[in-house]
Amino acid sequence: MTIISSLVRFGKRQLHTIVSKQIIKPSSPTPSHLKTYNLSSIDQFAPDAYMPMLIFYPNPNTYTNPQVKMINDLKNSLSRTLTQYYPFAGRLAKTTPSFVDCNDEGVVFLEAHNDNRLSDFINNMHHEDLDQFFPNGLLWKKLRSYSLENDRTSPLAVQVNQFACGGIAVAVSLSHKIADGSSLCNFFNDWAITTRSGTSMDQNYASPIDPYFMSFNNTNLNYQGVSLDKSRDSAVTKSFVFPGSKINELKQKVVAMTAESEQPVVNPTRMEVINWLLYKCALKAARKNNNHILKTSGFVLVTNIRNKMSEPLPKTTIGNFYSLPTFSTKNPDEITPSAFIAQLKSLKMEVKGIQNINNAVEMLPQSVIEKEQRKFDECYMSTSLCRYPLYEIDFGWGKPIKAAIAGTFKHNGFLAVDDRHGDGVKVFVNLGKQDMEIFKSDSELRSFC
Template sequence: MIHQLLPFHPNSEELLSKTHLVMIQTNIFDCGGIAIGLYASHKIVDGLSRLTFLNSWAARARNESSKQVNPSFISSSVFPPDPSLSTYSHSNFHNHTKEKHNFVTSRFVFDHSALALLKIKAACSSTPIPSSIEVVMGLLSKSFINTTKVKYGGNKTPVLAPVVDLRSRSSPPLPPHSFGNIFCKTTLFVDDFNPELPLLVHQISDAIASIDGDFVEGIKGDDRLLKLIGPKKHLREKYSYNAESFPLSSVCRSGLYEADFGWGKPIWACLGSGDTDPYGVGNLVILMDTRSGEGIEAWVTIKEELMAIFEKNQELLAFASLNPSPLEI
């Protein structure tokens, strides 16, 4: 149903052939409600850039000049284009065969009380208390690892890939309204098919923490390709044809529910996920705030045959509601 509210279906061949930077569809319902469908090319902007655009547009509609932003288009000067990077495929961890898959999306909603309990379960005496984002990423990853074991019998290696925003991790930090694709994806190769949650959360936290100021400085230089892929090149080569990637991204705490065009803040903000894999991205997890700001809504897109196992994981369902009505969150 969400796809009908967008300018194009996410997997539309026509969309893939277009070069428009932004496309918008306004939907007005008989009840008087409004839904705004927004597409912005990922060749140009990331998720945080989209939200900056959306919230500034809404502030202009309300004539609130104090909340309008002047975006900073400095990403190409901070990270100059490097032709050598184009020779390394972003889909290196995905199955490179001609086999086609259908992908489906399910929503897993963690309320405030569930997050508090999950933090206790994931806590380790020797490490700081993990964040809500880290524990949700950890539990979803544990469920995915279990799913691949059930489906493939341990013959495929799960590769966790937390996505890290680089704006605040630069030294000095980049302006928060920097426009572009300013993020980096880390990688965790999983050999233990039954990991303990505290250990897995700790590994994810360490992977995210490794993207620090020194790392960001390193990928600005001439040896950026070595910095990005060199240390794990042998692992990439070993697993690239027999891996199941699980990228984990978050737009929590980034103003998802701040786009008030003059009639109040959104009842629900969501993503329009596809059901095929034209870009080679495949599996993908995106975390976002619930309307209250106290919970997390996880959109999990994976292969259809994996989802049939994943959404029945009892440890996951002990903390998350599966596909609840937006009015219930």
């Protein structure tokens, strides 16, 4: 990066100003029998990090005084939403938490102004420019990095950012210790639904949302959890968009490549072919940076198990409900599309063998320990939030024009979301700097995104 471009981007960040800070508490007190929310063993093994999600909207043009009315509406609706999501307004221990104290102490709500026009910012932004839109720098940061008082911290923080043109960016940071990506999407959407439904603070108000929190016994596994916090000196995140037409081309390529093999691929899913291409190109980059020697690598398919168990859970279930099926790659022959997709299908069958949530809660800790003991030279985690309607999250201002997962985290990884049009996929790829330099220029990858 040139000195001039660095100065330009430094200048852009200086235009972003925090103008207010407030604690938003639930509109109704949490009943005494719900004051303690125990974390499951999956929660306790979840990454020690805040998940950062950001959604951009054009000028709503629905308020006479947008800088006051809109913010008040968001605060009031957040207060009502927290009544339903009561653990999010509580407090967690900053190290090895095993429960949430649902004491209604509330969440931080920051308001910020940005002197850029929304269109100018989006057209010229780099991934790291998104960091400034998040409360207290909570982007894959550890719980203990966010101190409210003593040794406790809040699971949730919010920042609403207004651009010079009236455009809006709503940012949410949510602790992975209490929820997964599915829960974050549900919360964001439920907050929007509550905002859109009106601003009545009547105690008899019937909430349009119904999140489901499960009850678990109190068990303290004293497990730190995986840290996703990593210095930007050693990792970088970039986004790659696969249009729907290019995904179809990639599917056709995979089918043609495997037609004569012992394991022909028929009707592959879009994420099967995208994961194959990403993993192949990432390993190619890593091998080039390692004297052309392929390290033993693990591919982890982070899988939402809510609807995949024999006894499924409601999709509105809040918490960490995922499995981490994994396979290893030791030689280049295992990166062929037929071998890779066969492995993926095997992982999916492994998840379908889970009977119920109690079975999953018992299985995951041992699974995590086994993966840590295997000590891959490199490990690549793939997560998909596709089919979650991020571009349908409407606070009453219309649909968003952009949704993003911000920050840079520790592990090599691929995080996929639907593109704005719904038929394509945007993938946030996180790799070491040297690997990313090779990966982003891969001709095969660039031919599909």
